[in-house]
Amino acid sequence: MNKLKYNLYVLIAVAFLSSNNVIAQEEGGFMLEEVTEAPAPVYFSFVEGGGIYSSADSFKFGEYNGLEEEGFYANFNFGVSLLTAYDDNSTQYADFSGTNVGLDNRSLYGEYGQQGRYSVYAEYDQIPHNRLDDALTPFVGAGTNNQTLPASFSPTATVTTQLPLQSTLNQVDVETDRYTAGAGFTWIPLENWQLRGNYHHQIKDGTETLASIFAQGGGGNLRSSILVVPVDYQFDEADVGVAYTTKQYQVDLSYHFSYFNNSEGAVNWRNPFNEGGGGTGARFNDPGLIATAPDNTAHQVTLSGGYNFGATSRLSGSFSWGQMLQSDSFYNYSVNPRFPITTLLPRGDLDGEIQTLFANLNFTTRPIRNLSLGAHYTYDDRDNQSPRDVYSRIRNDASAQADPTDPTDENNRVPRPYSLERHKVELDADYRLTRIFKLGAGYEFEQIDRDLSEVDSTREHTGKVKLSLTPYGSTSGWIKYAFSRRTGDDYVTNLPFVEGQTAAHIATLTFDELFENDPTLLKWYMNDRDKHDVKGNINFTPANTVSLGLTGGVSLSDYNDSTTLGPSLGLRKDTRGYGTFDLGLYPTENIDTYAYVTYERIQREQNGYERNTVVTPLSVRDPGRFWDLDTIDDVYSLGTGVNIRDLMGGRVDINADYTFSYADTEIDPVGGTTLQPVFDLTHLTTRTHSFNITGDYRLRDNMKVRLAYLFEYFKTRDFSLSQVYPDSLNNVLLLGNTDPNYTAHVGWLSFIYEF
């Protein structure tokens, strides 16, 4: 018995002991022999250096790519990644990269850390933005904040008579560069905790265009010069945050700080126009000052969190409190000694403050396997607490300063610091009808409350449905439809006007004078609206080598078109639609090809009523003075490309892409019978072709040569620029910028060393 028991125990023991081997052998017959050593530490690094030749001398081609001028460029890219082996005790890693190091749009990035413990990074980035080459301006000091006129300048009342303007024009570029340097860290001091922080300093430096005006004849007859003015911005941004994370709940608290500093707070310039007709306006060479963007500061504290109730329900939310502050010193009403300051500013600066409060709560649950429910609430409050005082303006340096004691003086103005409060509730449900089909439905309600505005409160209800074909098989897609109806409180057309004047002045006006904007104009973003929105997508993959896709949508916004005084004015209808056909072919493992065609149409219908005469009773309408205008954008885009890998025994990779785009904007005005005969506007068109091909030839295992070619053609016809010269307009001295057409051929040769 004992022997039997002994043998039994041994048998069982051996069976248990050998069970691993049995399993091992079952798998190991094929699988479980030791396969490889642990993968070695990974070094995935490269250096690329080479030269670029660009044939284009075009700011538009070089708008962002750093290839603004014709010629040769040296360029470098590199990437160095260090990572410890997967089973190493250390989790150290480092990552350094540089892109377009030789060009004006270079970027550098470096990060070092121990995964799971900490990381630090530093980065540098540069973005050029070339807006215009060789702008023409007579101003001496163009591009600075103090611009004067040459001694030889001949002032007249209008531009077209400013001869010899051409002989005084100088060339100046309009472009900016953004330089951003920053650094940050993450630190995991304890399990589940993470601290993070970053700081970035950005400089935006260069020039931009800005209109500067004086007026003649009492203030309403403007003369403008487009100036090239300096941009010298500095941005400082910092974020710090702490997060606590478990599988069940997550909490994140962060603080964001942003400071904007403008080193050029104003631009001074001289009036190039002479007062015509003996008015009271500014004279030739009078000084003017325009305030540029004021310094400002923003703070925001955000608390976010999420809590999982089991595997099927989750509550998440976010709460933010913030401030936007601005207290840059005011400039005076005018710097023109012709218009003495008789009334001092009500304060030295705005002391502007906007308090923001934002809250968002989401609850999602799946009570049964096929049903998902969601409820969301958002509260968004922008409370502009900036003070409202009376400002006795000097109107365009053309008339004496407003007299605050004179109630009839319309030039005493009161600012309107707009506030906005928004509530939004969303409810949605998805029910999986079958494994393939899912039906969704939802409802949204949004209420927006505004102050100092024509409509006190708008309310929008939206219902939506969606049918999805989930991507399990060869066919996937969805189609959805939404209908929204927005209604609002009574539209008080003249409320902004009344709020922008002093009460004393308003008391002097007749009913018909109480309106600045036409009383029948209803601003689209607060007008009643019905909106239909349908979108759909279907993808079909009949085989591993082919994929087809069709995506499209139509959106129709229809605005309320009636008022008590007659048909409403403004935007009446906004229709937009698009469709895309995608094709992908993958004939072999090493070849991918694609093609797509997209068509978009955006159509806006608006109308107006010409009121060029002195105030007439608003109830009196001449049917012949109404006008309609349609703007129709048609945009065609086409793209195709091929990617071939591992040709010639794995030595050659080739990639080629071609894209074409054509945009046509048609503007159709239709005028009433009383108006002057109406002529069609020239279509605005833009046509682009872009073709690029890149070939990599592997010389050795760790070295390859890259040859690339880019062709780009850009042609636009824009009536605001075509055949428009500095003196094309009577009352505006322009910069003479024309359509930025170009044809570019760019070649690139580089060597890549991998290590």
Next chain:
Amino acid sequence: MINASNRKMKLSGALLLLGIFGSFPVFAADGGTDEAGREYALKGAKTCLKCHDEYPVKNIFQTPHVQKADKRTPFAAHECESCHGASPDHLIEPPKKDQGEKHKPPHLVFGLKSKNYKVSSVDDQNKVCLGCHESGIRMHWRGSQHQSGDVPCAACHAIHQPKDPVLVKTDQAEVCFACHTDKRAQLRRRSRHPIREGKVVCADCHNPHGSAGRTLLVKNTVNETCYQCHAEKRGPFLWEHQPVREDCTNCHNPHGSTQQRMLVQRTPFLCNNCHSERFHPSTLRDGSGLPPVGADNRLLGKGCLNCHSKIHGSNHPSGPRFTR
């Protein structure tokens, strides 16, 4: 005294215990079973590499997910099967295809589609990722547009690649364009952000994992998102322009426009949507204002901005009309 028989008994008992407990360390270290009792591979990733010693599977060893010493990673647990699930049925000899056999898939197959297998349900796929990644910018994933749209994480992320394309600035937009084809076309318009150059990426403005703001914006509102780069527009200003203060997209299309400055419509017609004051704002502009027939101040150059250049807000005491 312990007799020989007893010693044999005790030895056999010890052998039994050894057999019982000796079997666990092997599973506990490298194997074990999941909640459903499926056995994990004994050798972890090495088992998988026997067959998958090629792109893209092996490339995962160049990514953060494999760092065993970081206890948060999949490789600190069951390695490949931490994500793909215990897949004993998959660990059998390759099928004899000439005899019509098919290889059984791993427990979880990721992506929108797979060449060899039917992909797992989106919920099952994403549950794995969210097991570790539900914090930070993914806090609002559940209930977000992409979640309710059945988008698997693997539709955008290629975690086996050393550089996940969606995390590379110059490649990210192409990943997004796979679905957002209208935005791909808009980026070809004449006026756009430097997205094609990789200087601005979709994720600078949108958080595809869900956000508290609308349209998956990274910030709470449209304007807060724009102020990230355009802080000079933030103000507050003495003289505010209401649609500007409310929503930048009232006038601009950040994805690209057929008009200058990413405007949604040409001035003065854009301005006419809200302005029909007496005199010039209410006047219909037409082809008679274009060269060579004529020259209209509101059609040429900067249009309405030929005079109202401080349209984003003015801080000049004489600037209520945005001209100073």
